[in-house]
Amino acid sequence: xxxxxxxxxxxxxFRNSQKVRGEDPLLVDQLIAADDLRRIxxxxxxxxxxxxNTLSKSVGAAKNEDKAxxxxxxxxxxxxxxxxxxxxAQAEEAAHKISLQIANLIDPAAPIGGEADFKVIEEIxxxxxxxxxxxxxxxxxxxxxxxxxxxxERGAKVSGARFYYLxxxxxxxxxxxVNYAIASAVKxxxxxxxxxxxxxxHAMEGTxxxxxxxxxxxxxxxxxxxxxxxxxxxxxxxxxxxxxxNLPIRYAGYSPCFRREAGTYGKDTRGIIRVHQFExxxxxxxxxxxxxxxxxxxxxxxxxxxxDAMELPYRVIDVASGDxxxxxxxxxxxxxxxxxxxxxxxxxxxxxxTEFQSRRLNIRYRDENGTKPVATLNGTLVxxxxxxxxxxxxxxxxxxxVKVPKALIPFLGMDTLVPA
RNA sequence: GGAGACGUCGCAUAGCCCGGUCUAGUGCGCCUCACUGCUAAUGAGGUUUUCCCGAAAGGGAAACGGAGGUUCAAAUCCUCUCGUCUCCGCCA
Numbered sequence: 040x041x042x043x044x045x046x047x048x049x050x051x052x053f054r055n056s057q058k059v060r061g062e063d064p065l066l067v068d069q070l071i072a073a074d075d076l077r078r079i080x081x082x083x084x085x086x087x088x089x090x091x092n093t094l095s096k097s098v099g100a101a102k103n104e105d106k107a108x109x110x111x112x113x114x115x116x117x118x119x120x121x122x123x124x125x126x127x128a129q130a131e132e133a134a135h136k137i138s139l140q141i142a143n144l145i146d147p148a149a150p151i152g153g154e155a156d157f158k159v160i161e162e163i164x165x166x167x168x169x170x171x172x173x174x175x176x177x178x179x180x181x182x183x184x185x186x187x188x189x190x191x192e193r194g195a196k197v198s199g200a201r202f203y204y205l206x207x208x209x210x211x212x213x214x215x216x217v218n219y220a221i222a223s224a225v226k227x228x229x230x231x232x233x234x235x236x237x238x239x240x241h242a243m244e245g246t247x248x249x250x251x252x253x254x255x256x257x258x259x260x261x262x263x264x265x266x267x268x269x270x271x272x273x274x275x276x277x278x279x280x281x282x283x284x285n286l287p288i289r290y291a292g293y294s295p296c297f298r299r300e301a302g303t304y305g306k307d308t309r310g311i312i313r314v315h316q317f318e319x320x321x322x323x324x325x326x327x328x329x330x331x332x333x334x335x336x337x338x339x340x341x342x343x344x345x346x347d348a349m350e351l352p353y354r355v356i357d358v359a360s361g362d363x364x365x366x367x368x369x370x371x372x373x374x375x376x377x378x379x380x381x382x383x384x385x386x387x388x389x390x391x392x393t394e395f396q397s398r399r400l401n402i403r404y405r406d407e408n409g410t411k412p413v414a415t416l417n418g419t420l421v422x423x424x425x426x427x428x429x430x431x432x433x434x435x436x437x438x439x440x441v442k443v444p445k446a447l448i449p450f451l452g453m454d455t456l457v458p459a
Numbered sequence: 460g461g462a463g464a465c466g467u468c469g470c471a472u473a474g475c476c477c478g479g480u481c482u483a484g485u486g487c488g489c490c491u492c493a494c495u496g497c498u499a500a501u502g503a504g505g506u507u508u509u510c511c512c513g514a515a516a517g518g519g520a521a522a523c524g525g526a527g528g529u530u531c532a533a534a535u536c537c538u539c540u541c542g543u544c545u546c547c548g549c550c551a
Contacts, residue, residue, distance in 0.1 A: 081511050085520045092520090095532045096479075113531030282508095410508080 040398040041141050043074060056145040059360040061153070066141050073134035080130040084123040091116050139250070143395040146369040149360050156359035157372075163343070164352030166376045167433065174437045178379035179428040180310040183209065185439040187459040188431070189311060200308070201300060201315045203424075208456050212430070213318060213423050215450035217293060220320040220345065220421045222450075224291035227341060229322060232292045234273035237264040242276035245400035247366040247392075254301045270294035271417045274323040279400045283413060286404055287326035287334060291420065294319065311424040312384065320420040327404065328394055331414035335391040338418035339371050342387045345420055348446035351429050352376040354383050366392040375429040386425045389418030431456075 046053050050071060054064040094116060098109050150158045169176045183189025188209030194202035205213055221231050243249050243265045248256055257266035267273060270292030277290070296319050307313035322341060326334045339355065346353050358370040367390035374383035394412035397403070403410040434442045441456040448454050 078511070081520080085511060088521090089519060091531075098479080098531055110531055115531095117531055 040138055040395060041144060042394065042398070043070075043138060045144070046070065046141075047074065053141065053144060057142065059145060059151050060142050060363065061361040062142050066137060070134065070137045070141065073130070073137050077127075077130040077134040080123070080127040084120070084127040087116065087120045087123050091120050139399075142363075142365040143368050143393060145360055145363070146391070149363065149369045150357055152359040153361040154359065156361070158357040158359075160355040160357055160371070162352075162354040163347070164350075164376070166352045166378065169378060172437070176378040176432060177435060177439065178310065179431045182431045182435055182439060182441065183310075185458045186431075186441065186456050188212065188456070189427075191310065198315075201313065203311050203314060205423075205427075207459065208453075209427065211451060212427055212456075215447050215452075216421050216423060216426060217318065217320060219348070219447055219450045221291060221293060223345065223348075224320065224322065224341075224420060227289075229289045229291035232270070232274060232277075232290045234270050234277070234292050234294055236267045236270070236273070236294050236297070238267055238272055238276065239263070240265065242272055242279070242400075243267075245279065246272045246275045246396055247364070247399070248272060250365050252364065255299045257297045257299055266297035267294070268298045269296050269319065269417075270321045271323060274321065274417075275396050275402075275415055276400060278325065278402045281402060282410055283325055283402065283404045286413065287324050287330065289325075290323045292321045292323060294321075296422075310428065312428060314424055317422060317424045319422045322389075322418045322420050324416045325397075325402065325413045326416070327406075328411070328414045331391050331393055331416060334414070334416050335369065335371075335389065338389040338416055339373075342373050342389060342418055342420065346373055346375065346386070348444060349426065349430060350444045351433050353386070358388075364390070366390065366395045368393055368395075375425070376433065377429060378432050384425065384429075386422060386429060387419035389416070391416050 041053065046067065050067050053067045057064040057067060091113070094109065094113050098113055150156055167176075177185070180189065180191060183191070186209070187207045188205065190204040190206050191202075194204050225231055237259070240249070240263060243256065248265075248268065252268075256268055258264075259266070265272075273294070274290050274292045278288075295316055297316050298314075300313055300315060303313060311317075322338055324334050324338065343355070353373050353375045356372050356374060358372055363370050370388060370390045372385045372389075373387040375386045376382075377384045392415045394414055396415045397412040402413050402415070404413050405411075430444065431441050434444065436442065439458045443451055443454050443456065
């Protein structure tokens, strides 16, 4: 949720933000109008209510003969108060509804444009030249088969398209990646968390996932639970309705993630690049708004550290305004090189959501001037399937074996994955 | 799944039966001041949040798990709902 007062003071900023995001700038004007109505309604109600309170008090004190007259008076007032209150509630609801539709005020530093208009910030590592090495790179599906690490066929048999089994070294690889990620997060001061992945609508709403992202969440209609698409949801909602002390607070959440992947028919149908269920270690920070930008850089650095340790070639991109999602004011993705696709593919993403989520979730901190919403940021440390894809494809050798990155060896207990 | 108890100001509790004097008492904690070689003790005062009007000073409204209802008036009465706990059953 955006800052209503800021919007009132500087509507142009918000109109422009909406525009560069490809969202409707007219919502800003609708909100201003609705907010005016809301404030008028509040004042009307409160005036009446104040009159009623005084009158009501005098009823209790009054003697018999005066009482009847006062009561008569009070009854009329009660009706008016009720009507004014209903009007107030309705006006507040209307304004609130519009305010929920307005995206977070974009960071002017974010590149303007659509999905394709990202800016490459840096490229790290060099893609291998398989031709020069004298063999053709196999893709992760093939390697997964050779190593008996990934079974997509049986995944499909049991659960359908976009499901898979990690088997043998594949399963071990996940555990090693997770353990390495958690260990480095703990070293960096994160509190490791294993959160619930079924959440109530309020938590989902509060993190902004029931807006335009709604079609991508699984919903258990019978019990009105949502399956989270990222532990960002339960981690953000963890401190719902609280006033925090000792910021920043950093959590590293390890959880399964569920995504419907609606509207992606025909995209990434092969392998485990795009799946309905996967595990992920997610970093989540609560900090003071003035520290958010620096915190964002730190999250990105931790992500880079991880991919450096995996010895993978990757690039960092600054995601363009039209592709940010409602909560983020700026977003950096790490894209790892995928040899068989001859392309960089997204493996992590870190977002600065400033106070957007905390306003909805009512998460604050205290300073000299009272309480203020905190800033929230999130970033992927490791999303398992895509990282496995990158490791298998980039570190493969001619015979189909895969070299294990040094950092991972102690966690995996082997330096090479060999064909089974 | 069945039966019951409970949910109040940072924490612990009172108030609810018998509606108004209750945003709400008490204890603890915390803050300020006084007293005091120091500490402790003691005394006085203070100690929630959100919103509206206002340049400010200040004024007003709302909140006793949540949502409705009854009433001139609800922490207090009624309904629903969520959560916690206990017992029974069931499963591990």
